[in-house]
Amino acid sequence: MFDKKSYTLYKFHKQINQSFQNKRELLECALPALRDLFKLDRVYFFNWQQEWALLSLKMMCKKEYCMDMQEDISVANEPAFLRQLLQTGIAETTDLSYPALYVLIRWKRPSVELKSGEIRSVLREKVGVLRLERFRKNRVFTPAEIDLIKDLGKEISHNLYNTEIDQIKNQRLSMSTALNDLSTIFASSLRLNDGLELILKGVQRFFQFDRVHLYLTNSEGTRIKSVWGVDISGTVTQESGSSLGEEEKQILKEVFESSATYRARRSIVYIPLKLQRSKVGFLTFDNILSRRKIGYLDFISLQQFASQMALSIDNARLFERVQELSNYDELTKLPVRRYFNEKFAEEIYRSKRFGLSLSLIIMDIDWFKQINDNHGHQIGDWALKSVSKIIRSCLRQTDVPCRFGGDEMVIMLPRTNSEEAKIIARRLKERIHAITLPDRDALEPVHLSISQGIATFPSDGATVEALLEKADKALYVVKQRGRGDFAVYREVLDQLQPEPEEQPAVADKPKDAQEDKQLP
Amino acid sequence: MILWAMPDSGDQTKEDYATWVALFKQENPTVDLTVRVFTRNILWRRIFTLKGPMHGEEMPDLIQIPHYWTALLVKAGVAENLSQLDPGLSLASCLLPLKENCYQPGTKDLYSYPWWFDLSALHYRADHLKMVTDHPEEDLKTWQGLLSICAALREKFRDVPGYYPMQNSDWRGSLSMRSALPCVWSRGISFFTEDRASSLIGTSGFKEALRDYVNLALHDYMPILRERGSLGTMVSGKASMMISRKQGISTFGARRGGRVRTVPVPATGEKSCAYLSGMNLFINAASQHKQDALKFIKFCARPDMQLRYANMVEAFPAFEEPFEQFIASSSRLPIYKGILSSARTLPNMVIMGTVMEILKRVLAVCAEQIVENRFTQASLDRELEMTAKEIDYLLSIYKG
Numbered sequence: 001m002f003d004k005k006s007y008t009l010y011k012f013h014k015q016i017n018q019s020f021q022n023k024r025e026l027l028e029c030a031l032p033a034l035r036d037l038f039k040l041d042r043v044y045f046f047n048w049q050q051e052w053a054l055l056s057l058k059m060m061c062k063k064e065y066c067m068d069m070q071e072d073i074s075v076a077n078e079p080a081f082l083r084q085l086l087q088t089g090i091a092e093t094t095d096l097s098y099p100a101l102y103v104l105i106r107w108k109r110p111s112v113e114l115k116s117g118e119i120r121s122v123l124r125e126k127v128g129v130l131r132l133e134r135f136r137k138n139r140v141f142t143p144a145e146i147d148l149i150k151d152l153g154k155e156i157s158h159n160l161y162n163t164e165i166d167q168i169k170n171q172r173l174s175m176s177t178a179l180n181d182l183s184t185i186f187a188s189s190l191r192l193n194d195g196l197e198l199i200l201k202g203v204q205r206f207f208q209f210d211r212v213h214l215y216l217t218n219s220e221g222t223r224i225k226s227v228w229g230v231d232i233s234g235t236v237t238q239e240s241g242s243s244l245g246e247e248e249k250q251i252l253k254e255v256f257e258s259s260a261t262y263r264a265r266r267s268i269v270y271i272p273l274k275l276q277r278s279k280v281g282f283l284t285f286d287n288i289l290s291r292r293k294i295g296y297l298d299f300i301s302l303q304q305f306a307s308q309m310a311l312s313i314d315n316a317r318l319f320e321r322v323q324e325l326s327n328y329d330e331l332t333k334l335p336v337r338r339y340f341n342e343k344f345a346e347e348i349y350r351s352k353r354f355g356l357s358l359s360l361i362i363m364d365i366d367w368f369k370q371i372n373d374n375h376g377h378q379i380g381d382w383a384l385k386s387v388s389k390i391i392r393s394c395l396r397q398t399d400v401p402c403r404f405g406g407d408e409m410v411i412m413l414p415r416t417n418s419e420e421a422k423i424i425a426r427r428l429k430e431r432i433h434a435i436t437l438p439d440r441d442a443l444e445p446v447h448l449s450i451s452q453g454i455a456t457f458p459s460d461g462a463t464v465e466a467l468l469e470k471a472d473k474a475l476y477v478v479k480q481r482g483r484g485d486f487a488v489y490r491e492v493l494d495q496l497q498p499e500p501e502e503q504p505a506v507a508d509k510p511k512d513a514q515e516d517k518q519l520p
Numbered sequence: 521m522i523l524w525a526m527p528d529s530g531d532q533t534k535e536d537y538a539t540w541v542a543l544f545k546q547e548n549p550t551v552d553l554t555v556r557v558f559t560r561n562i563l564w565r566r567i568f569t570l571k572g573p574m575h576g577e578e579m580p581d582l583i584q585i586p587h588y589w590t591a592l593l594v595k596a597g598v599a600e601n602l603s604q605l606d607p608g609l610s611l612a613s614c615l616l617p618l619k620e621n622c623y624q625p626g627t628k629d630l631y632s633y634p635w636w637f638d639l640s641a642l643h644y645r646a647d648h649l650k651m652v653t654d655h656p657e658e659d660l661k662t663w664q665g666l667l668s669i670c671a672a673l674r675e676k677f678r679d680v681p682g683y684y685p686m687q688n689s690d691w692r693g694s695l696s697m698r699s700a701l702p703c704v705w706s707r708g709i710s711f712f713t714e715d716r717a718s719s720l721i722g723t724s725g726f727k728e729a730l731r732d733y734v735n736l737a738l739h740d741y742m743p744i745l746r747e748r749g750s751l752g753t754m755v756s757g758k759a760s761m762m763i764s765r766k767q768g769i770s771t772f773g774a775r776r777g778g779r780v781r782t783v784p785v786p787a788t789g790e791k792s793c794a795y796l797s798g799m800n801l802f803i804n805a806a807s808q809h810k811q812d813a814l815k816f817i818k819f820c821a822r823p824d825m826q827l828r829y830a831n832m833v834e835a836f837p838a839f840e841e842p843f844e845q846f847i848a849s850s851s852r853l854p855i856y857k858g859i860l861s862s863a864r865t866l867p868n869m870v871i872m873g874t875v876m877e878i879l880k881r882v883l884a885v886c887a888e889q890i891v892e893n894r895f896t897q898a899s900l901d902r903e904l905e906m907t908a909k910e911i912d913y914l915l916s917i918y919k920g
Contacts (some may be wrong), residue, residue, distance in 0.1 A: 052888050067527065070559040072692050072884070074745035074891045111661065174574070205572040207906055233597040234571065289592070289870075289918060290568040291877045 001371040005148055012152055021170075022165045024059070024068075030156050031130075032062035037152075038145060042130050044069070048104075048127040053082065056131055057438045070265030078130040079254065085129070090150055096134035101146065103153040105130060107160040110168055111296060131155070170298060175301045178206045183308045193315040196228050197236050199309065203285075204230045207298050213284045216241075216313070220271075221256045222249070232289060255282050260303050266293040271302055273310035280310045331381060331405045332388035340402035340410065344464050345412045347400075351457055358457040359421035362471040363428070366449045368407035371437070375446075379437055383407075383448055390431045394424065409470070418456040425452045425486040433484070451478040452486035460489050521809040523647070524580040526563060528767075528833040533557055536832050543828075544819050549813045560691075561587070564873065570598040570804060580818055581807035587621035587798030587872060588866040594624040595870045595918065600803040602630040604746035606814055609633070613839045617860075618798045621868045626643050629741065633817045634838035636830055638765035639859050640795040642666070642703055642786060646779040648760035651676050657783055663703065665731050666761075666786040670741040673760050676819030686742035693745055695883035696853045697876055698795055699763050700733040700761045707789035716869065718915060719877075722908030727901050732788045734883075734900065737890050744887045765797065766856070780913050782855050784862065796863035798838065841914070847892045870918040871911070878907055 011490075015033050020026040031043045042062045046055040057071040085091040085104055092241045092495055093100040104127065111124035130153060132141075141149070183200045185195070196214060214228040224241035224243040231237070255261060256279055261270045267287045273280040283306055287294060327339040351358045365371070365387060372380035384407060391401045391409065400412040413421055429450060436445040453475030455461065460470040477492040478485050527533040537555040544553060558566065567589070573579050585593070593599035602609050603625075609630060611619050618634045642660060644843055649656040652672035658663040673685040690696035704711075709725040720726055736742040742884075753759050762768060763785055784792035802821065803813045823845075825835035830846050836856070837843045839845065847853045866872050882903045889895035 037566050067534065067557055068562055069527075069560045070561055070692050072694050072745050072887075074888070076892055210568070232595060287568075288914065289874050290565070290873060291564055292568065297729050500686070 005144075005151075008037065008148060009151055009155065013155055014157065016159050016295065019166060022157075022167050023160060026156075026159055026163045027059050028061075028066045030159070031059065031066055034130070034132065034149075036060055037073075038132060038141075039134070039139075040147070041135050042131075042133040044131040044133075046073075046129040046131065048129050050127060051435070052076070073421060088092055089153065089494075090146060093131075098133065098138050099140045100131055100133045100135075101141050101149065103130040103132070103149055104128075105153055105157050105160065107157045107164065108435060109161075109164045115477075115480055117274065128160070128161075129298060171297055172301070175206075175297070179203075179305045181302060181306075182206075183305065183312070192320055193238075196314060200228055200230045201234060202303075203305075204234065207285065207292075207302070209285045210287045210289045211285075213282070213286075214281060216281040217252070217279055219278035219280075221252060221274070221281075224252075252282075253460060260306075261297065262294070263298070264288065267291060269294050269302065271306045273308055273313065275314055278314070280313050283309070332403050332409075333389050334391070334403040334409065335402050337402060337404055339406075340383045340400060340412065341464065343400045344412055347412060348462070348464070350413065352462070356415050357417040358415040359416045360427075360455050360471045361413065361421060361425055361452050361486075362468060362469045362475050363409050363411070363452040364403075364475070365407040366451055367505055371446075375437060382438065383435075386435050387432055387450065389450065390435070391428065394427050410471075416456075417488065418454055418459075421454045421456065422486065422488060427452060428452065429484070429486060429500065451475055451483045451486035453478060454486060454488045456488070456490075521553050521582065521807075521812045521816070522578065522580045523553060523582045523584070524563060524566070525555050525557055525584045525844040526560055527557055527585075527834075528799070528906075539832070542789070543825075544816060547819065548812075548815055551809075551815065553812075553816065561616045562867050564877065567593065568596070568597065568843070570806065571596065578821065579804065579806065581804055581809045582813040583802055583804060584635065585632065585800055585802060586873075587618065587632070587634070587800045588868060588876070589866045590621050590623070590800065590802070591625050591870045592873050593802055594631045598805050599631040600631060600805045600807065600810060602803065602817075603628070605803070605810055606903055607816075613841065615838060615840060615843060615860075617796050617863060617865055618838050619800060621720055621865065622800060623868070625868050625870075630801040633821060635799045635801050635820050636826070636833065636835045637796060637798040637838050638767050639856055640763060640765055640797075641782045641856070641859050642700065642761060642763050642784065643754070643769055643780050643782050644761040645754055645757075646781050648673065648677075648757075654748075660783050660786050661792070663706075663786045663788040667735065667739070667741070669761075670736070670739070674741065674903075677760075678683070680758060680880040684741060684743050684759050685761060686736055687754050687759035687762040687764075688742050688744060688746070689762050690744075693743075694887045695734065695737060695744060697879045697883055698797065699731055699764075700883070701864075701866075702785040702793050703732045704729040705734045705793035705795075706787045706791065711875065712867070712869075713917075716867070716915070719875075719908045719911040721875075721911060722905040727904055728864075729788060730883075730900065730918060731897060732906065734886060734890075734895075737887065739894065765795075765838065771832065772777040782852065784855075784859050792862055794859045796860070796865040798865065871914045874914060875911055878910060882907055 012033060016026065016030045018029070020029070024259070027045050030043060034040065035043050042060060044057060044061075045059045046057050048055055051340075053076040055073040057069045058071070060067050081091055085102055089104040090100045093102065106125055106127050109121040109126045111122050132149065134141075135236045156352060162459055182199055185198055185202070200212050200214060203209070210232050212230045216225050216228070217223060218225060226241050227239045231236045255270045256272050256274060258272070260272070262268070263270065269285045270282055271285075272282045283302070285294060285302065318435060327335055329336050347358060350356065365383060368380065368383070371383055388401070388403070388409070391411065395401060395411065398414050402410050402412075404410050413424060429452070430449050432450050435448040437448065453471040453473065455467045455470035455474065457467060461467045474487040474489040474497055477495050478487045480495075523539060528534045534557065537557065541553050541555060545551065563583070563585070567583070567585070570579065579885055587910070590599070611622060611630070611634075614622075614634055618637055622630050622632050622634060624631055626766055644656065644660070646656070649669065652669060653659050656669070659669055670685040677683040677685075690699060704726060707725050707729045709723065709729055710720055712720060737744045752763055769780060786792065801817050803810055803817070807813055820829065821839065823837075823842045824838065826839055826842035827845055830837045830842070837846050866876070882900075885903065886895060886900055889899065
């Protein structure tokens, strides 16, 4: 059979022994329960910042409701009060003119310690203080009430601990789910840029950081190659890396040497992305604007996430490298025909849909066979590399050059009519002509030259085959005229002989043996 | 619809909001309105989580904010463009100093709407000051005059336990940047250079201005980190003066305590300057009840409601006509017309809220040091220099 005290304790226990989302919810239940039980006028809950002997008011409960409050009270100059509260867990006020009782509440809260770069989870003691007030009828607290209040304080401590643990478990679960989702998205996206944008936005949104930045470095971790960022509005930016000052190099070194670093009163976190064999980069998360501290749970979760991210970025980089190797010609670094055909299909579709013009230039290096024969294949390769370098530097970002085979190259110029294509062709002609072969044995400098034929969509055809065929015919006229120049198909129609029969497609057409007979 | 609001009336906040909601619902019976009250601290943290709420988390439709947060909310993309929502919404009749902080900086797009505002002033008990001076208003024109009166009052009331010449009006009972602002501006100092590219917080003028204010606590003329209302209040006769907003008078029940008079905050420099603090409302860009929220904004901006709410929370209406009526309603109020003409407000910049948070921390450290007898001017100066660098860095990231 229960005595009265036990029964009160039991009832109180039943009332507050629930699963609360957070400390606030628990207090919103416990403070009114205390108020009703002891017929209090007000109940307050303070956080105790022990190092400053400061009571920070967090919540007040009066007649019918609880309310967040904010007030700091220093008890540094009240040693007797402090001693009594710490020793007995309960103390009566020294300040107020009515009965008020302070009750110490202690509970453990999972926390984090950083020691030489290592993170350790620890249970840190938290201290709170309840203040119970009766100011209306100045009714003092009886010894029996004080005794009961002490026990109820312990019950609240116990529930605060449980709530903290539950809260952390829930947070971790929800974080793991979110990070798992993000990692899955990232891992399934082999295109680095698409994946990074998704992941950075997701991390920012989930953890509610002001900003997130990803610095991608070279594999030695000594140079920043590019920087991705998401700002407070959720806008994603990408910048190429710049050369680093000594201070920045030092920071980079520190970041890679540690496992993770807190900065600026825990409002910034740096986390390195590294694999066993190489460094990938590092992530920074900041709450500089909002001044919110980055919690240790977030800190630990982000670390776990970072290792997955490093692996995924490395995979994506490898994939991109493989893609690059299969899409680009190794000698000239120009795209190969397969890549060109894909791009052409996309561009011709766009041009048809929006009524845009598109031009093709087909070109080859004049007397290329003779260059190889007379100066050697090394010089021939050098000539190809030099010409392709000029091509890459002369074109716009949207233009697509391609090595079609041998010394034959094709350039696709989206949104370009024949007049604009001629400007580009002239520029190429002039710049390539400025190249001289690096042959020390040659008696006088040998200049390179190219011949170019131009065809334009829609006037000259609507398929890659048709356009290439027309461009090739224009190129033929140029060669007939003596090479080193360019021609537009429409403008040289009269110089072309009527076709006796269907010509083979340019891709299959054997190179005209006459073309490469000899240098003039 | 959910409104996140701040405790405008101290302990009476819940009751006041209940009345206000009832009035709104009389006119809009179909709109369901719930008010959640948060302290400024909590609200500051929570506005940063508006964009990415946790699963099942309750999100507000309408939020009350200090006026100088507007630019930040626009930058964060959480505030609805009110000009787009209702092109007819205008600030034509709004008091001039309140207008700038409602727009996205550099545009004419409204993102928050004024609700009410308050002005800082010095309030004093005439009966107390009569004991130490024949010309209180003249003596209280300068900061030096204020300190002299504090010294005289301290001596006069030396036998009264718990007496302080100044009551601390800070909500937290600490040192408050909002109370220190008139000292800064009165010296002709600003927070930023004219082009807003760098901070002036580390300059000697700013340091001296803060020193003026901190002196009140340092000389033990004003209690800090003591329980609000436990000692040094004007109503109990244990304080004689208070620098606060008009609301402070009602919050601490000082009006009942005797003949309280109001004068401009004593000048630390050439002329007195008051701090004008506005309270605005903005609509959460992610709200599903934007039209209802707009109804509430318009309800609060209506002249009769402006007057009513200002009376309720003891602040000022934000629009011209109700403001004039409010001022004319009591002989104690016309002084505020002069105070308003010399008032300044914080600039509408993305980092302004952060700057105030940083300075709040600086003053909190300062208060702890004073209580523990560890305070030195050099330590405050050093803190302000570091703060200036921090703010310059913020300016380099968040322009405008």
